[in-house]
Amino acid sequence: MPILEVKQLTKVFGSDPKRALPLLEQGWSKEKILQESRLTVGVNQASFSIEQGEIFVIMGLSGSGKSTLVRLLNRLIEPTSGQVLFEGTDVLKMNPEALRQFRRKNIGMVFQKFGLFPHRTVLQNAEYGLEVQGIPKKERTEKAMEALSLVGLNGWEHSRPDQLSGGMQQRVGLARVLANDPDILLMDEAFSALDPLIRKDMQQELVELQSKMQKTIVFITHDLDEALRIGDRIALMKDGTVVQIGTPEEILIQPANKYVERFVEDVDLSKVLTxxxxxxxxxxxxxxxxxxxxxxxxxxxxxxxxxxxxxxxxxxxxxxxxxxxxxxxxxxxxxxxxxxxxxxxxxxxxxxxxxxxxxxxxxxxxxxxxxxxxxxxxxxxxxxxxxxxxxxxxxxxxx
CATH class of the missing domain: 3.10.580.10 (CBS-domain)
Structure with missing residues (x-):
């Protein structure tokens, strides 16, 4: 069984959003629905499954719906319709307490903005999620130190965020999530704010880290090179719709339509194919x-x-x-x-x-x-x- 299954997941923004559902079923475009009903389609009937331990990349241009989609997976944004099944359990049917436990124990999120507390040390930032859960001080410190070691920040635990580089700050954000030991990591453009060289280093470190920890990662990006470098499979989005899902090789060699073909036409295949x-x-x-x-x-x-x-x-x-x-x-x-x-x-x-x-x-x-x-x-x-x-x-x- 896949660790995560998404079935016909849809998000429509506006007053009485369910009005748009029959229109989407009829094949209306995002633009036509906006013109006729003043409703905005964020995600349109997305369906896919994610296997345990894979890096699943969701990518697309700005406005394609990728960041909305990843927030539907943990209900930071409430879906309009559809299903999100975690190991067979529908996340959309969880009551507030069950959803809170799901977010604490099963799914973690790393944002583009590091969101570190400037007055806290690296260690205190890394153990914050465990502190909120009421984990005893000794236990949460041990788990946070293990997470910091995983991301290569041994020796920096007593430093403050302003003493770290951008890449190191992002590692602290990643360690904070890893300390909770979630089954799934959601990473929303996690490296976009970094300089190009640091960004490339972080991509490589993520791949190496994944070989050790074998987490399931849903990674959001607008950068095709980044998607090709780290993704086991890629879902390419346009106007809220998933237009193709495949391995990097499948996306490059067998584009599903003209849009995907144009998206990948400038990629140097020699830097992707092995x-x-x-x-x-x-x-x-x-x-x-x-x-x-x-x-x-x-x-x-x-x-x-x-x-x-x-x-x-x-x-x-x-x-x-x-x-x-x-x-x-x-x-x-x-x-x-x-x-x-x-x-x-x-x-x-x-x-x-x-x-x-x-x-x-x-x-x-x-x-x-x-x-x-x-x-x-x-x-x-x-x-x-x-x-x-x-x-x-x-x-x-x-x-």
Whole structure:
């Protein structure tokens, strides 16, 4: 079960907002409803689900409804209609006490403005949410210190906010939420107020932090590069409507309509796509099979070389048809003719970081995991195809 499900969630601002619901059902636009009824559609029948531990990015231009949508999830703004299901329980049906507990224990929010108390120390700011809940001093201090350690602020706990940089202040805001240990973090343009270099550092730190804490994060942004850098999936909004949901690769390679296509047209794909996105299946042979089997497999597959692995699929090297034929002639084993110096990268390496390697070798680049197991290969044609927005074909070694 997804940790959070949103079904037909709608927010209309104005007098008697439910008047707009049948009009939305009929497909009226936001502009037409405003002209005819003087009602403003903030969010229009949004539906999506969020899995445990994923970073789900909601993005769009100013006025697209993204900040309204994230505030509907914890009812800082009351929805006009729809459902928000947290682990199957409808948040919209919670009474005031249940909603208060939900906000305290299950869902936390980090705002664009840090909202730190200037007269409190970093530690006192971080433990504020626990203090409001009546948590004993010793326990809340321990939890706040753990949260500060997570965000890299050890040694700053007795400083005041005005002694910190913008990025450090934002970390305090994040620590304040993490101290409550919520299941879901809502981050509304949390890095927008930061300088570009600090912002990029914070994005990277968030990704690294997520690998440790495995929280579910709903991240709001108007910055496409930021969404592509941190998001597992992205929901793109326009005029209150979710127009496409997908992975960064799906948004870039398969835009749902002309609006999405224009939105992503200037993105440098080489800084988004990784080796895993463009790798293709290699032709392989186990080292135990010998040169005759290797040569026969090359003939059957129509390739001039094979990647050689052990039984666990760990990459050992590469053998060409000429070398296999020579080994047969000499009566030697396959390992005697292997080329061991095979260019290798990890699956998450960006294409932009691979260009020098790809251009300087005549061999395809092997994609291996941290245990050196062969996952695929990257050839120049696949890279060019992907950068042109095309799918990567399944094929052999390409050499």
């Amino acid at each position: 080796a895993a996105h463009v790798m293709r299946k290699p032709e392989t042979v186990s080292i135990e099979r010998g040169p005759r089997v290797a040569l026969q497999l090359m003939r059957e597959s129509g390739v001039s070389s094979l990647y050689v692995t052990d039984k666990s699929k760990k990459l050992i090297g590469i053998v060409t048809a000429d070398d296999a034929a020579q080994a047969i002639k000499d009566g030697s084993a396959l390992e005697a003719v292997l080329q061991l110096d095979v260019p290798k990268v990890l699956p998450d390496m960006l294409l932009n970081d691979m260009f020098d390697l790809i251009s300087s070798t005549r061999l395809p680049v092997a994609v291996v995991d941290e245990d050196e197991r062969l996952k695929g290969i990257v050839i120049k044609g696949s890279v060019l195809s992907a950068l042109a927005g095309n799918a990567v074909p399944e094929a052999g070694n390409g050499i």
